[in-house]
Amino acid sequence: MESSDLNYELLSKRVARVRERTGLGESAAFLVWFLENIYRLEETDARDAVCDHSNDKGIDGIYVDHNNEEIHFLQAKIRQSDNGKIGDVGPKNLMGSVAQFDAPDKVKTILSGNADDELKRLITRIQLAEMVAIGYSLVGVYVTNESHNTDSEGYATVTPDIVIFDREEIAARMVEVSTTDGKKGTFTFDTSYVDPLKMKIGTNEDDPTMFVFPARALQLVHMDGIADGSLFRENVRYGLGNTSVNKAIRGALAAKASHASFILGHNGLIILCSSADSSKSGRLTIKDYSVVNGAQSLTSFYNDKSKLSDDLRVLVRVVEVQDEALARRITENSNNQNAIKPRDLRSNHAIQLRLQKEMNDADGSYFFEIKRGEKAPTGATVITNDEIGRALLAFDVREPWSAHQIYKVFDEKYAEIFGRPEVTAQRAIFVHRLQGVVGTSLPKLKNRPMASYTLTRYFMLYLLSEILRDNDASRPYVANPASLSAPQLEEFLEKCEEILKTVVVDLNVESKPVDFDYKSILKSPKQGGELAQSILASYEKDVEREKAETFTGWAPS
Structure with missing residues (x-):
């Protein structure tokens, strides 16, 4: 801006x-x-x-x-x-x-x-x-x-x-997010073989108009943006790869004798556009179009073009809509071929789009994945929004015992996790790097099943968060990681790795008893909180005895 x-x-x-x-x-x-x-x-x-x-x-x-x-x-x-x-x-x-x-x-x-x-x-x-x-x-x-x-x-x-x-x-x-990236220019359907059903949805002049007709798959694969996925950018997800639904579609494509009946068992496609013109006989021309339901099918058609025939058709609903809020509701409510997750429904939310653009506009070494099936640039490190959401839930919101409940990240805890001024691309990368430090420390846990348990890494990230926030020297960099240069960040992370060595020793002691039920403890705010306080108290004693690494007196070089 x-x-x-x-x-x-x-x-x-x-x-x-x-x-x-x-x-x-x-x-x-x-x-x-x-x-x-x-x-x-x-x-x-x-x-x-x-x-x-x-x-x-x-x-x-x-x-x-x-x-x-x-x-x-x-x-x-x-x-x-x-x-x-x-x-x-x-x-x-x-x-x-x-x-x-x-x-x-x-x-x-x-x-x-x-x-x-x-x-x-x-x-x-x-x-x-x-x-x-x-x-x-x-x-x-x-x-x-x-x-x-x-x-x-x-x-x-x-x-x-x-x-x-x-x-x-x-x-x-200000991070400007384009609302037109997923919209394509103009495309004309040959409808000479059928009269599309035209429906006015509502009674007002500005209410949407919908055209329904069986479209040839051979036509559909010529729409722009299928190969790179940009046609589906306004969808809640991209192609999901080798799912059971997509396997079934590929199987149906291979059986040409049954192409004529394919439409009977398919949910169809939904295409949103700014205008749809059927004034020319046998033609339906759409502008500023995007596919918001049917990415799986259309991608399968495109990848197996050689197997398509003129008999293979799918029901298409073309909706001429001007209201962006209504367009979002259509997108969210119409996806049901593969299970929709809360993460999918947030994938087009402004906060997620802004974070993705902000990270993409940086040095290009990281890619923020907000949709399932999204393709990352070659060589970029992928940070998924569900993974970083759980990490922020542990590190910032300080609820590691909830990190296994992924739905909370994009539902009841969504605003608390993502909707904060400090949640920038820089912070996402910072917490991602801290996760890497935790990952390096996990093999040192003697309780191997506990080391491989998902909640353990979020619990350790939480412990690290408490230690860093409790120290006057490290607290400013937790609040503003952007103040660390690249070399200083590496130095900071090395310090964190040394601190976690002491934490692991204490966690090994705490988890030694045969009746230590780590699965229940790490899911319980009460038991998990008590375990954390015990480990943090032990760490502080080791610091006082000069047996543990600390940020006290540290300043980036």
């Missing part, structure tokens, strides 16, 4: 889309847009953080960053002038407002006063008084499409508890 994209005329169009789906005013909608795109929050979490009403005590939103133990008090300002400068008045007023919340008693006073009800509900919901009481830092976050000037820069320099997002900073952090 360019900073000029935050000029009022252009920004207002982005904000208008948020206003349309939320019903919020312009300022609140701007803050929601910011939280979704810069803080990377889930839509619901972004909405929940905003309280831009009258008598809101000068606070437009509150976000609690549990990872860094900070409470962010947000204020948003949109300026229509393209040359607007921030100055220091707005930021000073914000910090004055933040001071109203700097003690538990002050928070309780606001709750008992005449403050806006939505603000009170937000304060109660996030347990603000409790967070202040246990020492969470208070941070003022000023969000605007204005530009910095000497006054605002000077104030920010002498006020460490304020963060100012001006237009340049927002533009630098």
